[in-house]
Amino acid sequence: MESELVRKLKKEILEMQGIKPMTHNRSVETGLGPVHHAFPYGVFPIGIHEFVSQEPEEAAATTGFMAGLISKLVRNDGTCLWIGNRRKIFPPGLNYFGVNPERIIFVEAVRNADLVWMLEQALRCEALGLVIGEMADMDPGQARRLQLTVEQCRVSCFLHRYRPRIASASYAVCRWRVKPLPGHTEEGLPGVGFPAWEVSLDKVRNGYPGSWKLQWVEDHFEFEQTAERKTGKSALLHIA
Amino acid sequence: MKRYVYIWFRHLMTNRYVRKYPEYETRVFVLAANRSGRRVVTASSARAESLGIQTGMVIADVRAMYPALEVIEDPGFSPEKLLEALAEWAIRFTPVTAIDPPDGILLDATGCTHIWGGEKSYLRDIIHQFRNLGYDVRVAMAGTPGAAQAVARYGRQAEVVESGNEKEALKRLPPEALQLEAHTLEKLHKLGLSCISRFIDMPPRVLRRRFGQELTDRIAQVLGTVPDYFEPVELKEPFRVVYNCLEPLRTPTAIRKAIERLLKRLCDRLVENEMGLQKAVLKTIRLDGKVQEQVITTHHPSCQTAHLIKLFELKIPFIEPDLGIETFILEAPLVTDLPPGQEKLWSVASQSDQTEIARLLDHISGKGGIIERYLPAEHYWPERSYRKADSLHEKSEVQWQVTRPRPVFLLPKPEPVSVAAPVPDYPPINFRYKGKLHTIHKADGPERIEQEWWLENGQHRDYFLVEDTEGCRYWIFRAGHYDEKGAQWFIHGFFA
Numbered sequence: 001m002e003s004e005l006v007r008k009l010k011k012e013i014l015e016m017q018g019i020k021p022m023t024h025n026r027s028v029e030t031g032l033g034p035v036h037h038a039f040p041y042g043v044f045p046i047g048i049h050e051f052v053s054q055e056p057e058e059a060a061a062t063t064g065f066m067a068g069l070i071s072k073l074v075r076n077d078g079t080c081l082w083i084g085n086r087r088k089i090f091p092p093g094l095n096y097f098g099v100n101p102e103r104i105i106f107v108e109a110v111r112n113a114d115l116v117w118m119l120e121q122a123l124r125c126e127a128l129g130l131v132i133g134e135m136a137d138m139d140p141g142q143a144r145r146l147q148l149t150v151e152q153c154r155v156s157c158f159l160h161r162y163r164p165r166i167a168s169a170s171y172a173v174c175r176w177r178v179k180p181l182p183g184h185t186e187e188g189l190p191g192v193g194f195p196a197w198e199v200s201l202d203k204v205r206n207g208y209p210g211s212w213k214l215q216w217v218e219d220h221f222e223f224e225q226t227a228e229r230k231t232g233k234s235a236l237l238h239i240a
Numbered sequence: 241m242k243r244y245v246y247i248w249f250r251h252l253m254t255n256r257y258v259r260k261y262p263e264y265e266t267r268v269f270v271l272a273a274n275r276s277g278r279r280v281v282t283a284s285s286a287r288a289e290s291l292g293i294q295t296g297m298v299i300a301d302v303r304a305m306y307p308a309l310e311v312i313e314d315p316g317f318s319p320e321k322l323l324e325a326l327a328e329w330a331i332r333f334t335p336v337t338a339i340d341p342p343d344g345i346l347l348d349a350t351g352c353t354h355i356w357g358g359e360k361s362y363l364r365d366i367i368h369q370f371r372n373l374g375y376d377v378r379v380a381m382a383g384t385p386g387a388a389q390a391v392a393r394y395g396r397q398a399e400v401v402e403s404g405n406e407k408e409a410l411k412r413l414p415p416e417a418l419q420l421e422a423h424t425l426e427k428l429h430k431l432g433l434s435c436i437s438r439f440i441d442m443p444p445r446v447l448r449r450r451f452g453q454e455l456t457d458r459i460a461q462v463l464g465t466v467p468d469y470f471e472p473v474e475l476k477e478p479f480r481v482v483y484n485c486l487e488p489l490r491t492p493t494a495i496r497k498a499i500e501r502l503l504k505r506l507c508d509r510l511v512e513n514e515m516g517l518q519k520a521v522l523k524t525i526r527l528d529g530k531v532q533e534q535v536i537t538t539h540h541p542s543c544q545t546a547h548l549i550k551l552f553e554l555k556i557p558f559i560e561p562d563l564g565i566e567t568f569i570l571e572a573p574l575v576t577d578l579p580p581g582q583e584k585l586w587s588v589a590s591q592s593d594q595t596e597i598a599r600l601l602d603h604i605s606g607k608g609g610i611i612e613r614y615l616p617a618e619h620y621w622p623e624r625s626y627r628k629a630d631s632l633h634e635k636s637e638v639q640w641q642v643t644r645p646r647p648v649f650l651l652p653k654p655e656p657v658s659v660a661a662p663v664p665d666y667p668p669i670n671f672r673y674k675g676k677l678h679t680i681h682k683a684d685g686p687e688r689i690e691q692e693w694w695l696e697n698g699q700h701r702d703y704f705l706v707e708d709t710e711g712c713r714y715w716i717f718r719a720g721h722y723d724e725k726g727a728q729w730f731i732h733g734f735f736a
Contacts, residue, residue, distance in 0.1 A: 056649065056734055057712035063648045064736020079597055083609075090650035090733060091614040091626045095640045097648075097736070101614050101626070102636065105601070108610040118604050125600040127593035180736075182681065182711035192682045192707045195736045216736070 014040055014206060030072045031220045035199070039174075040206040044073070047150050047173030048143075051160045052202075059162050061180040061197050063089065064097060066158050068216050070130055071098030073156070078129025081122045083107045083115055085135065098219050103129075116142045123149045123157060132158045136165065143171035175203040181213060184224070196224070241403050243359070245347040246388035247330070247366065248378045252319055252343045253283035257312070259374040269310035272299050282314045286376060319343065326375070327473040333366060338470040344392075346385050346470055363398040382406055385470055386462035390417035406463055411437035418458050424451050479517065479572035481505045488527050488564020492556050495524075495565065499552050502570040503545045510575065516541025519574035522552065524559055525567040532559055536606060539632060540598035541576045547599050554606045598632055616640045620689050622650060622732065644687055645705060647715045647733030654730035657716065661729070664722040667704040671716060673731050678708035686718075705735060 036042045051066060053059040074080060082089070082104050091101035109115035115135055122131045123146070138146075150157055159172070177200045183193030196215035203209060213224040249255065253271055258264050264285075270293055271283040279299040288309065293302055299311055323339040330337045336348035349362065356362040363379050370377045380392035383403030391399050391409055394417040401409040410417065413436050415428045428451070433439045439447065444456040460466040481502050489495050499522065510516060518541050522534045534555040542548060559565070601611050613629040615636040625641065661668035667683035685704035691697065699720035707713045713735035719728050 055712075057710075057714075060647070060649045060713075060734035061736050067648065067736070079593075081600075087612075088649045088651075090622070090647055092616070092622075092640055093646040093648040093650070093733075093736075095642045096645055101616075101640065102629070104613070105597075105632075106612045106614070107604055108612070110608055110610075114607050114609065117607060118609055121600060121603050125596055127596040128600070180711045180713065182709070183707060183713075185682065190682075191684045192705055192713060195713070196711065197736075 011041075030069060032069075032072075033221070033223055035201065035210070035212055038201050038204055038208045038210050040204075045173045045205070045207075046154055046156050047205075048147055048157045048159055048171060050172035050175045051158060052164060052175060052177050053160070053162050057180055058178065059088075059160070061195070062160060062176075062178040064195055064216065065176075065178045065197055065199060066132065066160065067094050067097035067099045068221060069158070070132075071219070074103075074129035078103065079127070080104045080130045080132060081107060081125075081128055082132045083109060083118050083122065083134065085109060085112070085115065097216060112138070113142075116146065119157065120146060120149050123153045123155050126153065126155065128155055130156055130158065132160065134160045134162065136161055136163055140171070147171040172203065173205050174201060174207075176200070177202055181215075184215065194222075241350070242383060243349045243351075243353065243381060243403070244383070244385045244388040245333075245349045245363065245366065245379055245381045246340075246385070246392040247345040247347065247370070248389075248392045249323075249326075249343045249345075250376045250378060251283070251286050251289070252322065252375070253314075253317070254285040254288075255375045256317065256322060257283075257315075258285070264310075267310055268306070268308070269312055270299075270302065271314040272311045273314040273316070279311075324473055328475060329373075330366075331475065332369075333362070336472045338472050340389070340470075344389065346388070348472075349381065359400045360398070363400065367398060382409065384462055384464040385468045386418070386458070387464075389419065390462065393417060403464075407440060410462065411435070411440065415439075418455075418462060420458060421454060424455055427451060479506060479509065479515075479575055481509075481570050483568040483570075485566055485568075488561075488566050490561045490564045495556055495559060495561065496549070496553065498565075498568050499556075499570070500545065500549050502568055503548050503552070506570055506572060507543045507545045507548070510543035510572070514578055515575045516543045516578040517548075517572040517575050518542075519572065520548065520552075521571045521573060522555070523569040523571070524561075524565045525569070526561065526565055527563040530562075534558065536602075537574075538598070538602045539605075540595055540602075541578055542599070542602075543578065547602070551602055551606050554603070594632065601632070619692065621692055621695075622646070622689070624692070624695075645684075645735070647713075647735045649734040650715075651732055654717070654732045657729050657731045659716075659729045661718070661722075661726075665702075667706055668716075668729065671706075671714075671729065671731070673714075678706075678712070678714070680706045681709045682707040689717075701730075703732070 030044050039045055051062045053062045070080060080103060087106055087108055094101045107118060109118055112135060115133065116138055119131060119133045122128060179198045181196040181198050183196050185191055185193040194215045194217050198211065198213050200211035201209050214221050215224065257271065268287045268291065269285050270281045270288050272279050273282045281293060281295055281297045281299065281302060284293045284295055291306060302309060319342045320339065323341060323345060327337040327339050327345050330345060330347060334347045334349050334352045338346045340346055353359045353362040356365055359381055363381060366379050367377060378392050378397050380388050380395055380399045380401065382388040382391055382401035383406055387401055387406040387410060390413055391401055394413045395409065414434060415425055415436055417436065440459060448456050457466065461468040483498055483502050485498065489498055519535065519537045524532045536551040536555065605611055613632065614626045615629045615634065616638050617625055617627040618638050619625050657671045657673045659668035659671040665686065667680055667685060670677055670679045683704050683706045686702040688700055688702050690700045701717040701719055703715060703717040705713060706716055714731055715733035715735060716729060716731050719730060721727065
C-alpha cells in the first residue's frame with residue numbers, strides 16, 4: 001500500500017522535473033537491455049540526450065550508436081532532422097544501422113545561433129520522429145530554452161557535441177560517451193567483426209550512471225557482458 | 241433600361257500590325273497566309289481595302305491588279321486573344337465587356353454614360369481612345385446587343401439608338417445586319433427582301449415557315465423581346481493586396497499586424513481559388529518614398545495565414561521603417577494549385593505530417609539553413625553513390641547498396657597517409673595519419689572500386705576496412721596497383 005503511494009509520489013516528482021517517458025507513455029524497445037536499468041523507471045527518457053566525443057574516431061562511433069538508436073526509436077517511416085554545421089555523414093553508411101537515409105533531412109546551418117533556433121523550431125514540429133543536432137557548444141541560456149521546448153513538445157533530441165570547450169552543462173537528461181572497441185572475431189578468421197563500443201552513461205537525471213560494452217549485430221545491440229553498474233547513489237531523492 | 245455599345249474593329253489585324261511596325265502606317269499592304277494550297281489575303285489594311293482588296297482574295301489575283309502591293313506573311317496572332325486584351329483594356333468604359341470574334345467587342349454601358357456627360361460624348365470618347373491606340377473602330381449604342389451590333393456594322397458612325405426605337409433604326413439596314421446564316425440570307429435576297437423593313441413586320445409564323453426558326457428568334461433578340469446572351473470577359477485579377485496606413489507604422493508589432501492583415505486577405509482569395517502561394521513579395525513604401533522588398537518562398541504551396549506570417553516574422557527585422565511605413569503591398573507572383581489534402585489512405589506518414597515538415601523547412605530555409613535529402617544513385621564510386629533529392633516526397637527507383645559496409649563519416653577529399661605495406665595486395669601493417677601512428681590489428685578487404693571511365697579517368701581504388709589496436713576503424717585505400725616504390729595510400733572515411 002505504502003509502496004504504491006511512494007511510487008505515485010515519485011512519479012509526480014519526476015513529472016514536475018520534466019522527466020517523461022518517451023513516445024506517449026508507450027515504453028519503446030530500444031534493444032538496450034541492461035542499460036534500461038539506468039533510466040528512471042527503466043524507460044528511455046524523453047529530452048535532450050547529449051553525446052560527447054573528442055576524436056574523429058569517437059565521433060564516428062557515436063554517430064553509429066546514435067544511428068542504431070534512431071533505427072529503434074523512430075517508427076518505420078518517421079522523418080528525422082539532422083542539423084549541423086559541417087556535414088560529414090556519409091548517407092549510405094547509415095543503412096548499416098538500419099536507418100534509411102531517405103528518411104533523414106540534413107540541414108546545414110551557417111551560424112551557431114541559427115542552429116539552436118532551428119533545433120528549437122524542429123522540436124516544436126510534432127511530425128518529426130527525432131531531431132539530431134551537431135554542435136560543440138551552446139550557452140546555458142540557449143540550453144535551458146531547448147530543454148524547456150523538449151519538455152513541452154515530446155520530441156526527443158540527440159545532441160552530438162564534438163570537442164566541446166565546456167565539458168558539462170546541466171540541461172541534458174542523459175550524457176553519453178561512446179568509445180570504439182576492438183571488434184570480436186573468431187580466432188583465425190579474417191575480418192574486423194561487428195562494430196563494438198564502450199557506451200558510458202556519464203549522467204542520467206534521476207537514474208544510475210553506468211558503462212556497458214556492446215556491439216551492433218545485424219539489426220540490434222548485443223551486450224558482451226553484463227553491465228558493470230557503478231555504485232551511483234540514487235539520484236531519485238536528490239531533488240534540487 | 242439596358243444600354244449596349246458595340247465596337248467594330250474594321251481593320252483589327254492590320255491595325256495591330258501597324259501598331260507594332262509604325263513604318264507601315266502609310267503603306268499599302270495586306271497580310272497573307274496559305275489556305276488550302278493557295279496564298280490568300282487574311283487581313284487587308286485600310287488603304288488596300290480602298291483599292292478594293294478584300295479578305296479572302298487570292299494573292300496572285302491581287303498582285304495582277306496591283307503589282308506594287310506589299311504582301312506580308314501573316315504572323316498568325318489569334319484575333320480572339322487580341323480582342324480579349326482589348327476587352328480588358330475597355331474595362332475603363334464599363335465593368336462588363338464581352339468579345340465577339342472575329343472583330344467586335346460588346347460593352348454593357350448601362351449606367352456608365354453619365355460620367356462622360358451623355359451617350360454621344362461616351363461614344364466619342366470610345367472612338368477617340370481606340371484611335372489613339374491605333375485601331376479604326378465603328379461604334380453604335382442601342383438597347384439590345386443585336387441592334388447595337390447591326391447599327392455599328394451597317395449604320396452611321398457613333399449612332400445612338402434610343403431604347404424602344406430599335407425597329408425604326410433597323411428598318412433601313414440590309415438583312416446581313418441581323419447576323420444570319422448564309423443560306424437564310426441567300427433566300428431573303430432571292431425573294432427580294434434586301435432591306436429589313438420589308439420583312440420585319442411580317443407575322444412570325446409566316447417568316448418561320450419560309451426561313452426557319454432562326455430568323456424569328458434573331459428578330460426577337462434584336463428587338464429585345466427575347467433576352468440575348470453574351471459571356472463577359474473575366475478579368476484575371478493578380479494576387480496582390482494593398483494596405484494603406486492611416487498613420488505611418490514604425491514598430492515591429494505594428495508592421496507584423498499590417499502584414500497579417502494583408503496575408504489574411506490574400507489567403508482568403510487563395511482559398512476561394514483553391515490555390516497556394518509558393519512565393520510572396522512584400523513591398524513596403526516608406527514615408528521618404530524608399531521601397532523595400534522582402535521575399536519568402538515555401539516548399540509546399542500554402543494558403544495558411546498562420547504559417548506565412550511566421551515566415552514573414554523572420555523578415556520583419558530586416559525592414560527599416562525609418563520614419564514610418566505608409567503603404568504595404570503584398571504580391572504572390574508564384575501561385576499553384578493546392579495539392580489534394582489526402583494522398584494515400586494507407587500511408588502511415590500522413591499528408592498532414594508532410595505538410596507540417598514542409599512548413600518547418602520553410603522556416604529553416606528562411607533563416608538561411610541549407611536543406612538536403614539524399615537518395616541512392618547507381619554508382620559504386622563512393623562520392624557518387626548518392627545524390628540530392630529534388631523534393632521532400634521524391635522516391636528513388638534504385639535501392640541503397642548494402643552488400644558492402646560503408647563508413648558513417650566520409651572525408652570530402654581522400655587524405656594521403658603514409659603506410660608500411662610490404663606485402664602486395666594485403667592491407668598495410670600500419671599507417672600514419674595526422675602525425676599519429678595507427679598499427680593495424682585487423683582488416684577486411686580489399687574491395688576494388690573502378691573508376692567509371694565514362695565519367696572520369698583515373699586509377700582504381702583498393703579499399704580496406706582496417707582496425708587499429710585501439711579498436712578504431714578506418715576506410716583506407718590504395719590508388720592504383722601495388723608498386724614496389726610505394727603506391728599512394730589514402731584515408732577516406734571512419735567507421736563506427
